Amino acid sequence: MKIGVKVMPRKEVLDTQGRAVENTLREHGQKLDRCTVGRYIVLDLPDADSEAAMARAKTMAETVLCNPLIETFELERL
Amino acid sequence: MSRRVGVLRFPGTNCDRDVWQAVEMAGDRPEWLWHADRFDAAAYDALYLPGGFSYGDYLRSGALAARAPAMRSVREAADRGVPVLGVCNGFQILTEARLLPGALVKNQSLRFNDDWVELEMKNPVPHFAGPVGPGARVRLPVAHADGRYYVEDDELKRLQDNGQIWFTYVKNPNGSVADIAGVKSEKGNVAALMPHPERAMRNWMGGSDGFAFFKGRG
Numbered sequence: 001m002k003i004g005v006k007v008m009p010r011k012e013v014l015d016t017q018g019r020a021v022e023n024t025l026r027e028h029g030q031k032l033d034r035c036t037v038g039r040y041i042v043l044d045l046p047d048a049d050s051e052a053a054m055a056r057a058k059t060m061a062e063t064v065l066c067n068p069l070i071e072t073f074e075l076e077r078l
Numbered sequence: 079m080s081r082r083v084g085v086l087r088f089p090g091t092n093c094d095r096d097v098w099q100a101v102e103m104a105g106d107r108p109e110w111l112w113h114a115d116r117f118d119a120a121a122y123d124a125l126y127l128p129g130g131f132s133y134g135d136y137l138r139s140g141a142l143a144a145r146a147p148a149m150r151s152v153r154e155a156a157d158r159g160v161p162v163l164g165v166c167n168g169f170q171i172l173t174e175a176r177l178l179p180g181a182l183v184k185n186q187s188l189r190f191n192d193d194w195v196e197l198e199m200k201n202p203v204p205h206f207a208g209p210v211g212p213g214a215r216v217r218l219p220v221a222h223a224d225g226r227y228y229v230e231d232d233e234l235k236r237l238q239d240n241g242q243i244w245f246t247y248v249k250n251p252n253g254s255v256a257d258i259a260g261v262k263s264e265k266g267n268v269a270a271l272m273p274h275p276e277r278a279m280r281n282w283m284g285g286s287d288g289f290a291f292f293k294g295r296g
Contacts, residue, residue: 014228016184064145067138067174069181070228 001045002078003057007066008038014070041065042078050077081106081123088113088143092130093165093276100276101126104292113146119154124161124205127168129274139182139224140170149175156268161205164270166222172270178261179237180229186253190223194284195273196248201241203262203269209290216287218273220251225272227254240264245271
């Protein structure tokens, strides 16, 4: 069972990379309000039960994949 | 009296030899501690977490190292009151391990910052930089990409009220909140800073202010 973990910066002020990418896109003549850079992690879990897999993915996100001081995360079944 | 000092090594640590040398120069006895192994938390008089790029900064700088087996022993040692010093990546590891408050994120400039900076001591950590007093300034090298210290406003206030800010930058090189260059734990035995004292041990290295960081009180 595959679960996607989307990790994003919690605040604009923490998204230094987003600001840089945004500027480059603007320099290329693109119009945009905001660009945010995060990361996407795919977990391939052996669990047959999807609820159990989600629960374990949540634990993994809370304990390792995401730092709650600076990031938020969302899970999705793939 | 010579202290028994553990120097932590993770895959990608690269200031370990420098720290080893600095510990020896201060008259103490360094020993390597390997990331994959637990160690006796009661066996060491102090622990040093050197700089580098542990695990290639994968996920977040310090994130994977913070979850290594050796860090469980570091936590036990910290709980017992053993002095723990983190430098650069060591600072990132200690925040990721929640042994110190806050987080270190990418420099505001997005550039790797390699320079000498001036620091001002705000609150003393008797175990490290003992000879330097509050208000005194030291000059040390920095070399980091993720050196911007970040905490929320309420946490910053708590650090200020508790006297947990160890050093601030005189001229902020990376966008750190409140110019913070180093902090200490509430109990005060765990401390860390982004600049590298082990790279400033002798005048021929460009300065010798780092020497004090490997000395305890007085």
